[in-house]
Amino acid sequence: MTVQRVTLITLGVTDLVAARAFYARLGWVEHAESQEGVAFFQMHGAALALFGRDNLALDQGRPGAVLGTGAVTLAQNFATEAEVDAAFAAALAAGAVALKMPEEVFWGGYSGYWADADGHIWEVAMNPFWPLNEDGSLTLP
Amino acid sequence: MTVQRVTLITLGVTDLVAARAFYARLGWVEHAESQEGVAFFQMHGAALALFGRDNLALDQGRPGAVLGTGAVTLAQNFATEAEVDAAFAAALAAGAVALKMPEEVFWGGYSGYWADADGHIWEVAMNPFWPLNEDGSLTLP
Numbered sequence: 001m002t003v004q005r006v007t008l009i010t011l012g013v014t015d016l017v018a019a020r021a022f023y024a025r026l027g028w029v030e031h032a033e034s035q036e037g038v039a040f041f042q043m044h045g046a047a048l049a050l051f052g053r054d055n056l057a058l059d060q061g062r063p064g065a066v067l068g069t070g071a072v073t074l075a076q077n078f079a080t081e082a083e084v085d086a087a088f089a090a091a092l093a094a095g096a097v098a099l100k101m102p103e104e105v106f107w108g109g110y111s112g113y114w115a116d117a118d119g120h121i122w123e124v125a126m127n128p129f130w131p132l133n134e135d136g137s138l139t140l141p
Numbered sequence: 142m143t144v145q146r147v148t149l150i151t152l153g154v155t156d157l158v159a160a161r162a163f164y165a166r167l168g169w170v171e172h173a174e175s176q177e178g179v180a181f182f183q184m185h186g187a188a189l190a191l192f193g194r195d196n197l198a199l200d201q202g203r204p205g206a207v208l209g210t211g212a213v214t215l216a217q218n219f220a221t222e223a224e225v226d227a228a229f230a231a232a233l234a235a236g237a238v239a240l241k242m243p244e245e246v247f248w249g250g251y252s253g254y255w256a257d258a259d260g261h262i263w264e265v266a267m268n269p270f271w272p273l274n275e276d277g278s279l280t281l282p
Binding site (some may be wrong): 003004005006007008009010011012015026027028029031032040041042043044045047048053056057058059061062065067068069070071072073074075076077086087099100105111113118119120121123125130131132133135136137138139140141 | 144145146147148149150151152153166168169170172174175181182183184185186187188189194197198200201202203206207208209210211212213214215216217218228240242246252254257260261262264267271273274275276278279280281282
């Protein structure tokens with residue numbers, strides 16, 4: 001079994017009710033595994049979770065620790081610039097904070113960034129050198 | 142194309158050479174898409190990247206921003222407690238910082254946490270209610 005895997009990404013959030021509502025506005029649908037204190041979403045071969053930030057610090061074995069954001073980015077790749085623009089607009093409409101409007105970037109693609117209310121950073125991008133699989137997953141070329 | 146996806150997780154690191162060496166010690170093998178300034182690793186339907194933290198702030202449209210860590214955890218699920226223990230020991234041997242030794246947890250599984258030199262948080266876990274696919278990917282039950 002390869003070590004090169006992430007099976008669950010957990011985002012620590014300060015207001016779980018608000019975070020669930022935000023990701024629901026973005027179109028994410030919770031899986032039946034969700035519980036009152038944690039939201040789960042199925043992705044390609046992995047899941048995403050929303051979990052209270054204080055509880056996440058406790059789970060990490062450092063109760064009371066102030067957990068930071070910003071140095072991890074979660075990117076969603078799209079096939080076209082128009083899809084990137086649409087995803088970025090949808091995020092802002094849902095209440096996201098714009099960090100960088102989508103623009104052409106030096107590596108030959110098109111990319112923008114937004115943050116959720118907790119400072120979790122999402123990139124929306126089109127990389128012409130990385131065609132996506134039909135289901136939206138990514139296999140590096 | 143579902144919105145419920147992350148195609149690329151990027152970890153902003155202060156010393157890219159050291160970070161590459163650390164993940165190599167953990168067994169991660171870089172993909173040919175890697176370049177001098179960025180390391181890429183193929184996962185299940187998504188990729189992981191290591192990228193300079195200052196450059197990541199710049200890419201996010203906020204040059205000079207101090208990017209934090211801690212509120213995002215990346216979990217690797219395993220089939221058995223022994224595999225969790227082995228993965229945790231391998232991380233410490235590679236130079237990771239132990240946050241929480243693997244232990245039985247309230248939700249019925251077995252979990253530990255470690256941090257890399259930049260404070261990126263990894264969980265190693267066994268969840269008896271979430272059997273893994275044969276390739277190590279996760280489909281929520």
